[in-house]
Amino acid sequence: MSTRTALLEGLASRFPHIPREAILKEDLLRTGIAFDDSALTDNDAGEVKPKSYFIFSFDHKPLKDLGQAAVRRPPEEVALTGGPFELRRTIVSVRLNPDSPYGIRRSDDGRLELTLEGAHFGDVGLPPMPEYYRHKLESGKSVMEIAPTIQWGYLIYLTVLRLCQYFGAKEECQFCDINHNWRQHKQAGRPYTGVKPVEEVIEALGIINKYDTAGTSHAYTLTGGSVTSSVEGLKEAEFYGRYSRAIEEAFPGRWIGKVVAQALPKAEAQIFKDHGIQIYHPNYEVWDEAIFKQVSPGKQRYVGREEWHRRILEARDIFGARYVIPNFVAGVEMAKPYGFSTVDEAIRSTGEGLDFFMSRGVTPRFTTWCPEPTTPLGKANPTGAPLEYHVRLLEIYKETLEKYGHRPPPGYGPPGRGNAVFSVSSFMDTLTPDADYQDELMAKEPTRYLMDGVAPATAAEVVGD
Numbered sequence: 001m002s003t004r005t006a007l008l009e010g011l012a013s014r015f016p017h018i019p020r021e022a023i024l025k026e027d028l029l030r031t032g033i034a035f036d037d038s039a040l041t042d043n044d045a046g047e048v049k050p051k052s053y054f055i056f057s058f059d060h061k062p063l064k065d066l067g068q069a070a071v072r073r074p075p076e077e078v079a080l081t082g083g084p085f086e087l088r089r090t091i092v093s094v095r096l097n098p099d100s101p102y103g104i105r106r107s108d109d110g111r112l113e114l115t116l117e118g119a120h121f122g123d124v125g126l127p128p129m130p131e132y133y134r135h136k137l138e139s140g141k142s143v144m145e146i147a148p149t150i151q152w153g154y155l156i157y158l159t160v161l162r163l164c165q166y167f168g169a170k171e172e173c174q175f176c177d178i179n180h181n182w183r184q185h186k187q188a189g190r191p192y193t194g195v196k197p198v199e200e201v202i203e204a205l206g207i208i209n210k211y212d213t214a215g216t217s218h219a220y221t222l223t224g225g226s227v228t229s230s231v232e233g234l235k236e237a238e239f240y241g242r243y244s245r246a247i248e249e250a251f252p253g254r255w256i257g258k259v260v261a262q263a264l265p266k267a268e269a270q271i272f273k274d275h276g277i278q279i280y281h282p283n284y285e286v287w288d289e290a291i292f293k294q295v296s297p298g299k300q301r302y303v304g305r306e307e308w309h310r311r312i313l314e315a316r317d318i319f320g321a322r323y324v325i326p327n328f329v330a331g332v333e334m335a336k337p338y339g340f341s342t343v344d345e346a347i348r349s350t351g352e353g354l355d356f357f358m359s360r361g362v363t364p365r366f367t368t369w370c371p372e373p374t375t376p377l378g379k380a381n382p383t384g385a386p387l388e389y390h391v392r393l394l395e396i397y398k399e400t401l402e403k404y405g406h407r408p409p410p411g412y413g414p415p416g417r418g419n420a421v422f423s424v425s426s427f428m429d430t431l432t433p434d435a436d437y438q439d440e441l442m443a444k445e446p447t448r449y450l451m452d453g454v455a456p457a458t459a460a461e462v463v464g465d
Contacts, residue, residue: 004027004101004116004117005116005117005119007027007387008023008024008027008085008387011023011387011388011391012085015391015392015395017395018391018394018395018430019417019426019429019430020085020086020087021080021085021087021088021090021417021418021426021429022391022394022417022426022429022430023387023391023426024080024085024087024090024121024122025090025092025425025426025429026368026387026390026391026394026425026426027102027387027390028092028095028102029092029093029095029368029370029424029425029426030331030368030369030370030371030383030384030385030387030390031060031097031100031101031102031383031384032059032060032095032096032097032100032102032370033074033078033094033095033096033097033100033102033103033104033114034096034097034098034099034100034102034103034104035069035074035094035096035103035104035105036103036104036105036106037068037072038105038106039074039104039105039106039112039124040068040069040072040073040074041072041073041074041075041126042072043072043073044133044142044144046129047128047129048075048126048127048128048129049075049076049077049126049127049128049129049130049133049149050073050074050075050076050144051073051074051075051076051094052076052144052145052148052150052157053181053185053192054148054150054157054159055157055159055178055181055223055224056176056177056178056181056370056372057177057180057181057184057372057374058093058094058095058370058372058424059095059096059097059370059372060095060096060097060098060099060100060370060371060372060373060382061096061097061098061099061373062180062184062373062374063184063185063188064184064188065098066096066098067098069096069098070188074094074096075094075126075127076093076094076127076148076150077091077092077093077094077127077150077151077152077423078091078092078094078104078114078124078125078126079091079092079124079125079126079127079152080092080114080122080123080124080125081122081123081125082122082123083114083120083121083122083123084121085121085122087122088417088418089125089418090418090420090429091151091152091420091421091422091423092423093150093423093424095370101116101117102114102115102116102121103115103118104124107120111123111124112124112125112126127152127153130149130153130211130212131211131212132207132208132210132211132212135207135211137200137203137204137207138203139200141191141193141200142191143204143207143208145191145192145193146193146196146200146201146203146204147201147204147205147208147220149208149217150423151412151413151421151422151423152216152421152423153212153216153217154216154217154218154219154413154421155217155218155219155220155221155413156205156208156217156219156220156221156255157220157221157223158196158201158220158221158222158223158243159196159223159224160195160196160201160222160223160224160240160243161194161195161196161224161225161227161231161239161240162178162181162182162192162193162194162195162224162225163178163179163182163194163224163225164176164178164179164224164225164226165225165226165227165228165229166225166226166228166298166299166302167179169376170297170298170301171297171298171301172297172298173285173295173296173297173298173299174294174295174296174297174335174375174376174377175285175295175329175332175335175369175371175372175375175377175378176375177372177374177375177378178225179225180372180374180375182194184374195231195232198242198243198246201243201246201247202246202247202250205220205247205250205251206250206251209251209254217255218255218256218411218413218439218442219255219256219257219258219411219439220247220255220256220257220258221258221259221260221281222240222243222244222257222258222259222260222277223240223259223260223261223281224240226261226262226298226299227239227262228298228302235268236261236262236264236268237261237264237268237269237271237272238271240259240261240272241271241272241274241275241277242275244257244259244272244275244276244277245275245276247276248275248276253442256278256279256410256411256439256441256442257276257277257278257279258277258278258279258280258281258411259272259277259279259280259281260281260283260327261280261281261282262282262299262303263282263284263303263307263308263309263311263312263315263326264282264311265311266311266314266315266317266318269282269311269314269315269318270318272318273318273319277319278319278323278411278441279319279323279324279325279410279411279441280315280318280319280323280324280325281325281326281327282308282311282312282315282324282326283326283327283328284308284309284312284326284327284328284353284364285299285327285328285329285332286328286329286332286333287328287333287349287350287352287353287356288333288340288349289305290338291332291333291338291339292305293305294338295332295335295338295377309356312324312326312357312362313360313362316360316361316362321360321361321362322361322363322409322410323410324362325362325363325364325365325409325411326357326362326364326365327364327365327366327367328350328353328364328366328367329366329367329369330350330366330367330368330369330385330389330390330393330425331368331369331384331385331389331390332369332377332385333346333349333350333385333389334346334381334385334386334389335369335371335377335380335381335385336380336381337380343386343388343389343392346385346389347389347392347393347396350393350396351396351400354396354397354400355400358400358401358403358404358406359404363401363406363409365409365412365425365427366393366397366425366427367424367425368390368424368425368426369384369385370384371383371384394426394427394430397427397430398427398430398431401431408428408431408434410439410440410441411439411441412428413428413439414428414433414434414437415428415429415431415432415433415434415437416428416429416431416432416433416434417429417430417433418433419433419437
């Protein structure tokens, strides 16, 4: 048995209450996947939705070192089934790593397969090219460039500001490559709009609204770099708020409106609500005080950890506690040279943060850390955090959610093994499925999600085999 297979099997045996799909998904997200040339897309001209690089690179190598994958993009996501873990359909965001023990290739019969150290580990489905990606804006820009969709089409991701004003070693978050990702795309000659005009965003959304006849897209996220001074003469809340105001005027109630922004003073956060935003994501990145100060120096300098947390809680008065959903980057707790040296210490700290927020009505969520090679923490920790940390985080997250009687957070699609579409971590795959799931914030009757044409998993099916 290979070392990586032994690791997966061992953790699946130790944590039978964590779906095997979630364990594998976390390993794929922290490790990346090597794509055979036969598994790459034909970019805009093909039948498969290509990777949009919607905010960060989420790759383990820079574009210049990706070979053919830098010319013919990989798919945005993959859907995994079968294999030795008997996977129910599992949606995973694609993170490229030519050195990964995981690969995707075409088998002898022409089907795509996931391999682990050369052996078959699952069947691979690809996201079809959506009809709205085939239509250009009047400017000639693609919909994918202005309003890409992820999570199997559930979420429209509007990174309207491609650069962050936390800039340089003394301000940038040490795990974040948003500024480098912009630079590498510009150097490669790829279209990568720095500040997306409001008019182009509305035009792109109009195309999506026209051609998304199945109603697959349920939400949009407004986001981009932090604004410490101004952009086009506007402070952060007004800059991002003008987009949501225009969206809600053009398409009232069509999508759930979300914004990822700094933890702003109450009066400024109110601007988001006034402009139609329903869910607020003031991300706290990492819980431990000492680690936060080191890995998010700009946020510590401009706002400070205690004030950041106070503003998160204060936002409950504006949006309601259930709709304040801060993110953290799972795995940074163990990143050298600042992080914890043991999984026990890291889980204890992360759990403390979860308990702090959930006991106050706020449900955080998390993204699995990708150690991007141009970031200080990525360079120092090319393999990321141990898989055991990620599995135990899934365990304590679910336990804390249930302890305080919280439901799965809104705006992330359906929960449960075989049902989840959230693709950048597996917390939604781990939560108890709901056969009657509906997006509570949708103004119209939502599409009922059926994965692989079958009914969602039952509560009994969420546990590992």
